[in-house]
Amino acid sequence: MCTTIADRHEFQGSAKGPDGWFTADHLYVGYDHPVHFDAEHAVSFDIVAEADGTAHRVAVELDPEAARTLGERLLAIADAADDYERTTSLHASASTNPAAR
Amino acid sequence: MTRTDAYEGLLAETVTVVGDGGDEIHAYFARPLGRGPFGAVVLFHHLPGWDAWYRATTRRFAEYGYLALSPDLYCRDGHGEPDDVAARVRAEGGVPDDRVVADARGCVDWLRSLPQASGRLALFGTCSGGRHAFLCACRIGDIDAVVDCWGGRIVVGDDDLTAKQPVAPIDYTADLDAPLLGLFGNDDKSPAPADVDTLEAALKQHGKDYAFHRYDGAGHGFFYDDRPAAYRAEAAVDGWRKVRAFLTENIG
Numbered sequence: 001m002c003t004t005i006a007d008r009h010e011f012q013g014s015a016k017g018p019d020g021w022f023t024a025d026h027l028y029v030g031y032d033h034p035v036h037f038d039a040e041h042a043v044s045f046d047i048v049a050e051a052d053g054t055a056h057r058v059a060v061e062l063d064p065e066a067a068r069t070l071g072e073r074l075l076a077i078a079d080a081a082d083d084y085e086r087t088t089s090l091h092a093s094a095s096t097n098p099a100a101r
Numbered sequence: 102m103t104r105t106d107a108y109e110g111l112l113a114e115t116v117t118v119v120g121d122g123g124d125e126i127h128a129y130f131a132r133p134l135g136r137g138p139f140g141a142v143v144l145f146h147h148l149p150g151w152d153a154w155y156r157a158t159t160r161r162f163a164e165y166g167y168l169a170l171s172p173d174l175y176c177r178d179g180h181g182e183p184d185d186v187a188a189r190v191r192a193e194g195g196v197p198d199d200r201v202v203a204d205a206r207g208c209v210d211w212l213r214s215l216p217q218a219s220g221r222l223a224l225f226g227t228c229s230g231g232r233h234a235f236l237c238a239c240r241i242g243d244i245d246a247v248v249d250c251w252g253g254r255i256v257v258g259d260d261d262l263t264a265k266q267p268v269a270p271i272d273y274t275a276d277l278d279a280p281l282l283g284l285f286g287n288d289d290k291s292p293a294p295a296d297v298d299t300l301e302a303a304l305k306q307h308g309k310d311y312a313f314h315r316y317d318g319a320g321h322g323f324f325y326d327d328r329p330a331a332y333r334a335e336a337a338v339d340g341w342r343k344v345r346a347f348l349t350e351n352i353g
Contacts, residue, residue, distance in 0.1 A: 002253030002291040004263055008192035028192035035149050035184040038330040040290060040321050046188045055181045
């Protein structure tokens, strides 16, 4: 460890690694020496299945600018997803509630 | 005179060493064939884990004529490819310093117990391993030489200490009783040149035996020939020569 910039979070999702899809339970994020990315330091995130050991892991290393772009795009999509779900929910309730017609 | 028809051989294998808390930790061990007596080296692997570069470097020290032992400091953190295990360790804030020191003490005792051992012993490490080599030399004592290659976070501010690394290694400088060789790249950010200056000032203040070499045009990890972006051939060749001369002088 040449920085102390690291976090471990519980996480629910699926990811695909070399052995196929797996159920992920943790997300690691950090900023330290990368394994593969061509820079002295890199932002990293790992989607892992701790319950299965560390063999199930999808790893990404990128520079801080790319990390921000990724974060912004994910937030934008998450916001759009919230809007979509809210709108769909309203339509659904309108179509099933006679009083709303 | 070197005889080209002289027999030489080398053995490399995984072994088990008793570490912190009586845990059996695995380690990669390489040694020259023969009765010795041989000096010994403990290698502390870097942040990316107990990987192929460290195994190759362990064999390199055996080729130099030493009993070389590289413990897997992440062996309690699961199986898998080195970078997968290292990712988990990193996410949990690294390994505790006290555990590394106890594991290293087990490695020192194991090496010195071997019938081929001369008793002379050095610690070597790169990156976080350089930090561990310095830390363990200070805290274990009775070490004959220590090689710190670009060890980061030896110089740490109080606000950057953690429960697992509660003391900045530089604060143990007064306890260092082994000659220290330090190799650093001037483009490195961890340790940055200012950190190296701070460590050098502490060594001078305490009257320690040390030699620092700083390389222009080199950053972090300039020995790593498996990483084209980090590797610097001229600095690496010169650095390895200095490591070998330093070990010859101090552990035979």
